[in-house]
Each structure stands twice: as C-alpha cells, then as structure tokens.
Amino acid sequence: MNGSYKGVMLGTLVSWFLFGLIGFGLWGCPTYNVWQQEMSGRAEFAKAEQNRRILIEEAAANLEAEKLNAQAEVERAKGAAEAIAIENGAISEKYIQYLWVRQQKNLGDKTVIYIPTEANLPILESTRGIQVPKVPNP
Numbered sequence: 774m775n776g777s778y779k780g781v782m783l784g785t786l787v788s789w790f791l792f793g794l795i796g797f798g799l800w801g802c803p804t805y806n807v808w809q810q811e812m813s814g815r816a817e818f819a820k821a822e823q824n825r826r827i828l829i830e831e832a833a834a835n836l837e838a839e840k841l842n843a844q845a846e847v848e849r850a851k852g853a854a855e856a857i858a859i860e861n862g863a864i865s866e867k868y869i870q871y872l873w874v875r876q877q878k879n880l881g882d883k884t885v886i887y888i889p890t891e892a893n894l895p896i897l898e899s900t901r902g903i904q905v906p907k908v909p910n911p
Contacts, residue, residue, distance in 0.1 A: 856868065
C-alpha cells in the first residue's frame with residue numbers, strides 16, 4: 774500500500790502542477806497580449822515622434838538655405854547696381870555681351886550660337902544637310 778500511496782501522491786502533484794500551468798496560461802496569455810500591444814504602441818509612437826523631429830529639422834535647414842540664397846541674390850543685385858553705376862547709369866552693349874558669354878559657360882559644350890549679320894538677322898542653315906533632288910527640264 775505504501776507504493777501505491779506514493780503513486781497517488783505523485784499523480785496528484787503532477788495534476789496540480791498541470792492545473793496550475795494551464796491556469797497560469799489562461800491568465801498569462803491575455804495579459805501578455807495586452808503588454809505586447811502596449812509595447813508595440815510605444816514603439817510606434819516613438820517612431821512617429823522621431824519622424825516628426827526629422828521633418829522639423831529638414832524644414833529648418835530649408836529655411837536657412839532659402840535665407841542664404843536670398844542674401845546671395847541681394848549681393849548679386851548690389852554688384853550689378855555697382856557695375857551699372859560704373860558705366861554711368863546705363864548698361865552698355867559690351868556689358869550685356871559679357872553677361873551673355875558668362876551665362877554660356879553653364880550651358881555646356883553643345884551650344885549653337887548664331888551670329889547676327891546685316892539688319893541683325895542670323896544666317897540660318899536649316900537646309901545645309903538636305904539634298905534637294907534635281908528636276909529635269911522638259
């Protein structure tokens with residue numbers, strides 16, 4: 774009888790352990806799901822906050838760049854005004870040509886320039902590469 778008593782006790786302990794494990798699982802799983810959702814929400818909130826800070830910093834950098842561009846434009850205008858003042862208040866044709874040539878540097882190597890001739894009309898060579906067939910006289 775002593776051996777069967779130990780078996781019953783062992784079976785009882787195992788069944789209580791399994792009952793406790795199942796009870797803990799029934800309580801723990803919903804609690805874990807709530808905790809997991811809370812942690813997921815916190816992570817999402819932190820990510821959104823970081824993205825907002827990045828957007829604010831980018832906007833501040835853009836504002837600073839625009840301010841610097843405006844200052845550069847003011848300085849260019851001051852320089853142009855001084856150049857006009859040196860030319861006695863009138864922009865000369867030579868200065869306009871200089872500005873035009875300076876602008877051409879930014880266009881690259883494939884710039885076609887037409888030089889005006891009589892009456893300031895350019896000579897257009899649009900038919901240079903076209904072969905016109907000769908029509909025989911009847």
